[in-house]
Amino acid sequence: MSGTQGQAPVPGDGTRAVRAGLPEPVKYEPTLPGPVFAAHYHLPGEPTGAYTYGRDENPTWTHLERAIGSLEAPGEDDVETLVFASGMAAISSVLFSQLRAGDVVVLPSDGYQVFPLVREQLEAYGIEVRTAPTGGDAQLGVLDGARLLWIETPSNPGLDVCDIRRLVEEAHARGALVAVDNTLATPLGQRPLELGADFSVASGTKQLTGHGDVLLGYVTGRDPEAMAAVRRWRKIVGAIPGPMEAWLAHRSLATLQLRVERQNATALAVAEALRDWPEDLAVRYPGLPKDPSHAVAARQMRRFGCVVSFTLPSRTRAERFLEALRLVDDATSFGGVRSTAERRGRWGGDDVPEGFIRMSVGAEDPEDLVTDVLRALEESAR
Numbered sequence: 001m002s003g004t005q006g007q008a009p010v011p012g013d014g015t016r017a018v019r020a021g022l023p024e025p026v027k028y029e030p031t032l033p034g035p036v037f038a039a040h041y042h043l044p045g046e047p048t049g050a051y052t053y054g055r056d057e058n059p060t061w062t063h064l065e066r067a068i069g070s071l072e073a074p075g076e077d078d079v080e081t082l083v084f085a086s087g088m089a090a091i092s093s094v095l096f097s098q099l100r101a102g103d104v105v106v107l108p109s110d111g112y113q114v115f116p117l118v119r120e121q122l123e124a125y126g127i128e129v130r131t132a133p134t135g136g137d138a139q140l141g142v143l144d145g146a147r148l149l150w151i152e153t154p155s156n157p158g159l160d161v162c163d164i165r166r167l168v169e170e171a172h173a174r175g176a177l178v179a180v181d182n183t184l185a186t187p188l189g190q191r192p193l194e195l196g197a198d199f200s201v202a203s204g205t206k207q208l209t210g211h212g213d214v215l216l217g218y219v220t221g222r223d224p225e226a227m228a229a230v231r232r233w234r235k236i237v238g239a240i241p242g243p244m245e246a247w248l249a250h251r252s253l254a255t256l257q258l259r260v261e262r263q264n265a266t267a268l269a270v271a272e273a274l275r276d277w278p279e280d281l282a283v284r285y286p287g288l289p290k291d292p293s294h295a296v297a298a299r300q301m302r303r304f305g306c307v308v309s310f311t312l313p314s315r316t317r318a319e320r321f322l323e324a325l326r327l328v329d330d331a332t333s334f335g336g337v338r339s340t341a342e343r344r345g346r347w348g349g350d351d352v353p354e355g356f357i358r359m360s361v362g363a364e365d366p367e368d369l370v371t372d373v374l375r376a377l378e379e380s381a382r
Contacts, residue, residue, distance in 0.1 A: 021067025087203020090217030113349030207335030
């Protein structure tokens, strides 16, 4: 904790993560109550109160939502968080609750690979979709007349970064809302609401929960009317998390700061080793001082994430590299305690070279992981 004399100490990230969302202590009750499995609740008389029906609210969600909110916007009581069944459910809730036929939305052209499908659906509803890359704040060039600007920074999988505060100021001046996908950074890496964004959206499937065993998403926002629309969308679509998933996610938050510190430090070590490899691998990691995104990232990020990207000369070489790895699983997603890597082009939705590798650095010993990666590079080059 830190603070000045006469003021309440400000909890650090580790303390906040461990304590986030816990209920007031009650004698003989567990410190983190177990999941509440309920489709309905006792509800005599008028249907008022916190819990009426299982699609609307659940006590286990409430604890998790408070926990995430305290990480996304520490000390702020005017923010609301809503949890969803997946990251895409959370993303969809913002897009489809805030946009109407005739509106314009700006999406990143280099964002998550499901966005082409999202674009098709938005256009089918009569919404104009404009796209621009994340790097260089290029989205500013297509912002005029937009209702919503969607930012993904760092971008997935290319790891470009844009200036959130600058884009927010420009968007608000032109009457647009701003949503920031905070999945790669996590709330311990950056806090979009503090930088002026209207929504911070993320897939909790990734580093937030960190064990590869939960599908989850969330939206955090400050404006009551906008968040009421998001809540209504969740109710209509029914994109709600199960209580067990919500409980597992909350339990996992306690180790978030420990995992993030270890994984981010190891990611930098892996990125440095790849950078120093004799071949030019076009390594991207915002924490590298010479990365094209580093200057902007350093201004708005407190930690740079656990994902490193690089490009091998061919699809064949990339596949040989992945086969040679012993401590890294060939799997999609990212943020887990076990390192993963994949040839991202196999999905077909990302504009990346055939040999492009997205690597998610886990919690293994840094020396072991770097050794494994360099050995696989050497073997795959033979």
